[in-house]
Amino acid sequence: MGKYKKKGKTPQAQDGDVRAKKHLGQHFLTDESVAQDIAETLSYKGYNKVLEIGPGMGVLTKYLLKQDAEVHVIEIDTESVTYLQEHYPQLEDRIHQYDFLKYDLGTVFRDEAFAVIGNFPYNISTQIVFKVLELKHQIPEFSGMFQKEVAKRICEKEGNKTYGILSVLVQAFYEAEYLFTVPPSVFNPPPKVDSGVLRLTRKEDFSLPCDEKLFFRVVKTAFQQRRKTLRNSLKSFDLPDNLREDIIFGKRPEQLGFREFIDLTLKIQPYAISNQQ
Numbered sequence: 424m425g426k427y428k429k430k431g432k433t434p435q436a437q438d439g440d441v442r443a444k445k446h447l448g449q450h451f452l453t454d455e456s457v458a459q460d461i462a463e464t465l466s467y468k469g470y471n472k473v474l475e476i477g478p479g480m481g482v483l484t485k486y487l488l489k490q491d492a493e494v495h496v497i498e499i500d501t502e503s504v505t506y507l508q509e510h511y512p513q514l515e516d517r518i519h520q521y522d523f524l525k526y527d528l529g530t531v532f533r534d535e536a537f538a539v540i541g542n543f544p545y546n547i548s549t550q551i552v553f554k555v556l557e558l559k560h561q562i563p564e565f566s567g568m569f570q571k572e573v574a575k576r577i578c579e580k581e582g583n584k585t586y587g588i589l590s591v592l593v594q595a596f597y598e599a600e601y602l603f604t605v606p607p608s609v610f611n612p613p614p615k616v617d618s619g620v621l622r623l624t625r626k627e628d629f630s631l632p633c634d635e636k637l638f639f640r641v642v643k644t645a646f647q648q649r650r651k652t653l654r655n656s657l658k659s660f661d662l663p664d665n666l667r668e669d670i671i672f673g674k675r676p677e678q679l680g681f682r683e684f685i686d687l688t689l690k691i692q693p694y695a696i697s698n699q700q
């Protein structure tokens with residue numbers, strides 16, 4: 424922490440650089456040592472392919488290409504894609520010009536395992552994590568840079584203010600580690616806030632003992648009214664009174680770790696499924 428230069432002039436864009444577009448969350452990394460550190464957060468074990476989301480001008484791509492893996496990149500911005508085609512011809516047809524959120528990754532990876540990495544566009548970073556959760560059976564590792572507050576929230580444990588939906592859902596399937604903080608001064612243009620790098624490592628057994636869809640719904644519903652006890656926030660599940668008297672229903676969502684949310688789902692499951700919830 425604190426190892427990257429906090430102060431000093433941000434290097435200016437050079438002729439031929441991609442123009443930063445705000446609506447695409449473009450903040451380009453200018454300190455290659457950060458890019459190298461991010462590339463080295465993956466283990467490159469247990470899979471042969473890596474997908475980088477939002478390569479921009481390829482500062483991170485350059486260090487991914489030094490690793491023993493087949494690198495694919497997905498980038499929405501035409502100007503960045505043209506830049507990458509010129510500067511990284513070795514990527515050949517592994518530059519995919521698409522919106523990561525909409526693209527069917529089965530077209531590229533079929534049912535193979537791949538890791539996901541990036542300096543993510545902050546405006547869609549939560550949606551990126553939700554898509555990774557949908558594809559978790561193919562994604563054993565995930566790492567990259569978020570707004571610091573979002574990265575911290577994903578790794579947060581129960582009992583803390585910032586613990587929420589993303590923390591529970593991610594931690595049910597992945598070990599989440601907050602790795603290091605990156606100051607705005609190493610980007611062009613600099614973002615307003617600090618950034619944080621995290622790593623998610625999929626658990627050996629990542630199949631839940633309860634219904635997964637119901638688990639997602641229970642967690643989301645509980646946190647919609649995070650100050651209320653579960654007895655109140657889960658009213659819409661129309662549970663029998665004797666179940667609602669169970670001690671767990673007297674708690675608030677931020678008091679429950681992911682294992683307790685699984686236990687809660689198992690308790691709700693017989694009723695929710697028969698109610699077609």
Ligand SMILES: C[S@@+](CC[C@H](N)C(=O)[O-])C[C@H]1O[C@@H](n2cnc3c(N)ncnc32)[C@H](O)[C@@H]1O
Nearest residue numbers: 450451452477478479498499500522523542544
């Ligand atoms: C924070 S910049 C990072 C750029 C580069 N990796 C770097 O570190 O300098 C985010 C990148 O994501 C791209 N991007 C934004 N939305 C995207 C989407 N929906 N799908 C794919 N790429 C996207 C942007 O065009 C931009 O290049």
